[in-house]
Amino acid sequence: MTAGLDPVTVMKQEVGRAAANRVKSGSIVGLGTGSTTAFAIQCLGERLRSGELTDIRGVPTSFQASVLAKQHGIPLTTLDEIDRIDIAIDGADEVDPQKNLIKGGGAAHTREKIVDSLAEQFIVVVDRSKLVDRLGTTFPLPVEVLPMAVTPVMQAIEKLGGKPELRMGVKKDGPVITDQGNMVLDVTFGAIDNPAELEKTLNNIPGVLENGLFVGVADVVLVGEIKDNHPSVREA
Structure with missing residues (x-):
């Protein structure tokens, strides 16, 4: 899966996989939008196909997330049909030390905020470049x-x-x-x-x-880093 890929892509895969591995069978999962979250969706599909994960349903935050979920065999549902979201996985454009976020680089922040706020646990997947001391310093x-x-x-x-x-x-x-x-x-x-x-x-x-300010919504931030040309994942 990682052969021939550049370290940044491998790191995004690893962060997405780390988040997807936290999803348990029987869960309703908020499916975020963006390149790192796309790897999480791919990994969820692989876990379903292998039988390691069963009976999950996804709530997509965008057309992109919906298409990816269908490609990877993840059954979808809507907010009308469920009474909870157990876990949501999504990216961010900026993350401050209080786990507040700026999102919306993919123009999906309205749906993302609805789904991510409803989730029992919201996991943010980012690379190290998205960490900032104060929001608004690197991203509009x-x-x-x-x-x-x-x-x-x-x-x-x-x-x-x-x-x-x-x-x-x-x-x-x-x-x-x-x-x-x-x-x-x-x-x-x-x-x-x-x-x-x-x-x-x-x-x-x-x-x-x-707007793309997500204040007090994120529970866990998983950060991908590259050290000595090797990808690693840590919790911020």
């Missing part, structure tokens, strides 16, 4: 906005001291559209002093659906 904050409200929301965010930019598509003319049919603003605030307060303030702006 994604904010999902209703299309009709983009201009007034941008003006409101500027009054808060943020610099919003409409996220544009790659290999697509025009803006990125989320799975909910909305647009994403990437907002540069610099170091965020009070993530909990900013999360609420932004979500109170009319037209904002959700």
